[in-house]
Amino acid sequence: MSGHVRLGATVSAIRPQPRGGFALTLAEGEALYTEQVVLGAGLGAACLARDLGFITQVRPQLGELLITEKLGYRLPFLSSTIRQVDEGGVQIGGTKANAGLDDRESLPIMSKLAQHAVTVFPALADVRVVRAWGALRVMSPDGYPVYAKSAAHPGAFLVTCHSGVTLAPCMPAFWRIGF
Numbered sequence: 001m002s003g004h005v006r007l008g009a010t011v012s013a014i015r016p017q018p019r020g021g022f023a024l025t026l027a028e029g030e031a032l033y034t035e036q037v038v039l040g041a042g043l044g045a046a047c048l049a050r051d052l053g054f055i056t057q058v059r060p061q062l063g064e065l066l067i068t069e070k071l072g073y074r075l076p077f078l079s080s081t082i083r084q085v086d087e088g089g090v091q092i093g094g095t096k097a098n099a100g101l102d103d104r105e106s107l108p109i110m111s112k113l114a115q116h117a118v119t120v121f122p123a124l125a126d127v128r129v130v131r132a133w134g135a136l137r138v139m140s141p142d143g144y145p146v147y148a149k150s151a152a153h154p155g156a157f158l159v160t161c162h163s164g165v166t167l168a169p170c171m172p173a174f175w176r177i178g179f
Contacts, residue, residue, distance in 0.1 A: 003038070010027040011027075011041070012026065013051060014051045014052060016156070020155065021036075022035075022037045022052075022153075035155055036155040036156070037155065039157065039158045039159070040159045043059075043136065045058055045138075052152070052153050053151065053153050053156070054148060054156075056140070056160070058146075059139050059141075060098075060099070060100065060101055060103075061097070061136065062096075062102065062135075062136060063093060063137055064109050064132070064134045065091060065093035065133055065134075065135070066091075066092040066093065067129065068090040069128045070088030071127065079121075081094030081116065082116075082117050082121065089130070090121075092113050092114065092117045093113065095113070103134045105132055106134070138160055145160070145161030
């Protein structure tokens with residue numbers, strides 16, 4: 001199986017064709033045709049998924065995160081909201097908020113994250129934060145990834161989730177078994 005990635009293109013509609021395959025309409029009006037389509041549009045998947053016979057509900061969930069400078073030492077234990085990456089920086093996060101499509105970080109939340117980190121690991125009090133951001137997670141109602149193939153339109157697949165990277169090693173097996 002092979003594929004083609006079109007960077008910067010926005011698909012506005014996907015229409016199954018009577019003899020198989022799919023017509024994709026891009027936002028600027030260009031039409032593309034393909035035998036198979038994998039819809040991985042994140043929060044944009046819900047409306048396009050209907051065109052392919054999928055009933056899916058995804059919603060945005062705002063998460064905010066702090067990243068520290070790289071440390072020359074390892075943290076002494078694990079935490080569910082504070083973790084050190086291989087390069088030495090510390091990720092401080094774990095917030096979950098229903099904020100619609102607003103992905104802006106907020107100073108009060110960032111302050112609480114920093115205070116929590118210092119409470120858990122006092123040595124972080126003198127460590128500099130080098131990045132901070134808010135981002136939207138793609139969440140299904142049960143929080144699990146969605147990997148599906150369309151019963152109505154053979155050749156159409158839907159993949160959407162927040163933490164799908166965790167399951168990425170399983171994906172080749174899904175495709176081989178006709179997922």
